[in-house]
Amino acid sequence: MKRSLAAMGLVICACAAQAMQKNGEVWHDTAGHVVNAHGGGVLAHGGKYYLYGEHKVYGRAGNKAHVGVHMYSSEDLESWKDEGAVLKVEDKVGSDIEDGCVLERPKILFCEKTGKFVMFFHLELKGQGYKAARVGIAVADKPTGPYVFLRSLRPNAGQWPMNVPEEARTEATKGKFLSATTPWGGKASLWGAHFDGGQMSRDMTLFKDDDGRAWHVFASEDNSTVHVSELTDDYLGYTGRWWRIAELDWTEAVAICKKNGWYYLIGSGCTGWKPNAARSYRARSMTGPWERTGNPCAGVNPANGLGPELTWGGQSNYILKKSEDEYIAMFDIWKPENQVDSRLVWLPVTFNSDGTISIKWK
Numbered sequence: 127m128k129r130s131l132a133a134m135g136l137v138i139c140a141c142a143a144q145a146m147q148k149n150g151e152v153w154h155d156t157a158g159h160v161v162n163a164h165g166g167g168v169l170a171h172g173g174k175y176y177l178y179g180e181h182k183v184y185g186r187a188g189n190k191a192h193v194g195v196h197m198y199s200s201e202d203l204e205s206w207k208d209e210g211a212v213l214k215v216e217d218k219v220g221s222d223i224e225d226g227c228v229l230e231r232p233k234i235l236f237c238e239k240t241g242k243f244v245m246f247f248h249l250e251l252k253g254q255g256y257k258a259a260r261v262g263i264a265v266a267d268k269p270t271g272p273y274v275f276l277r278s279l280r281p282n283a284g285q286w287p288m289n290v291p292e293e294a295r296t297e298a299t300k301g302k303f304l305s306a307t308t309p310w311g312g313k314a315s316l317w318g319a320h321f322d323g324g325q326m327s328r329d330m331t332l333f334k335d336d337d338g339r340a341w342h343v344f345a346s347e348d349n350s351t352v353h354v355s356e357l358t359d360d361y362l363g364y365t366g367r368w369w370r371i372a373e374l375d376w377t378e379a380v381a382i383c384k385k386n387g388w389y390y391l392i393g394s395g396c397t398g399w400k401p402n403a404a405r406s407y408r409a410r411s412m413t414g415p416w417e418r419t420g421n422p423c424a425g426v427n428p429a430n431g432l433g434p435e436l437t438w439g440g441q442s443n444y445i446l447k448k449s450e451d452e453y454i455a456m457f458d459i460w461k462p463e464n465q466v467d468s469r470l471v472w473l474p475v476t477f478n479s480d481g482t483i484s485i486k487w488k
């Protein structure tokens with residue numbers, strides 16, 4: 127598979143690499159190339175930061191995966207060295223991660239127990255639109271990969287949600303959760319319909335708690351409800367314990383952090399690549415109950431005049447805990463006509479005394 131640098135979205139900046147990355151502007155790596163990592167996150171490991179995300183190509187083709195997951199490393203979160211494509215789509219026809227599939231929102235955790243780096247991502251099989259709703263899992267020995275694709279699946283086949291008590295685990299209960307009407311008048315298929323085959327899994331994040339337990343949190347049930355799913359000790363599979371949260375809230379683009387014993391979740395509504403208002407939740411436990419805490423965003427993006435009603439034109443993506451006092455919320459401003467031009471927005475999270483969080487444009 128040969129592609130020109132331009133087709134791969136590697137544009138060399140005539141200017142020297144920028145010292146400062148600015149929110150909503152084009153970011154450059156240390157070689158002067160445009161940073162090409164969207165919908166991903168940042169892994170902090172061994173005194174370094176690793177920025178990773180979807181590598182986009184030019185034009186509408188960028189709405190599908192043609193390269194894979196791109197990574198950059200940094201010591202200061204400012205100057206980014208290109209580490210290349212660390213998980214590559216495959217040419218092989220019929221591969222789950224075939225060139226032309228949808229590979230979105232990769233997230234990486236380091237597993238202390240195994241010493242491996244584990245990547246989960248939202249996967250849609252080539253040629254099936256967004257119907258497959260699967261999660262892909264890959265693993266590497268080093269943060270910079272290469273990540274070896276292990277498998278894709280729909281989580282928790284045959285497993286009851288933990289929020290359904292044992293005595294209520296009957297066919298009749300399942301039957302009540304087959305479908306629902308969407309706010310826009312369509313039909314959404316709920317967990318009961320996916321009990322045997324595994325739950326739908328689209329927009330997603332991974333979260334590692336202080337005790338080392340890891341969680342896969344994803345938009346499920348046709349994006350109507352978020353599932354919080356416990357991972358096994360090696361982070362490569364599921365324990366089968368899962369909880370439904372933000373039920374029928376239609377929350378996508380989930381990102382999670384923890385501070386002072388509170389878990390915070392930010393997300394967006396369901397309008398595809400188009401921006402909408404962000405929302406937040408908080409809980410004392412990953413498994414809930416999660417309480418709605420409103421739109422955390424404030425301020426206006428001067429480049430497009432958009433404020434919190436449209437998340438400055440962006441959509442939430444990840445929250446990096448840099449230190450006990452510094453949390454950085456990350457957003458993408460998508461450009462579906464030319465995703466290689468999508469922009470990154472990183473803003474500090476403020477934890478308010480009333481238990482809410484704020485994220486202000488700057």
Ligand code: GAL
Pocket residue numbers: 165230231329378379396397398399441
């Ligand atoms: C968004 C989602 C993106 C992408 C897009 C496709 O809602 O957050 O990751 O899947 O829809 O339309």
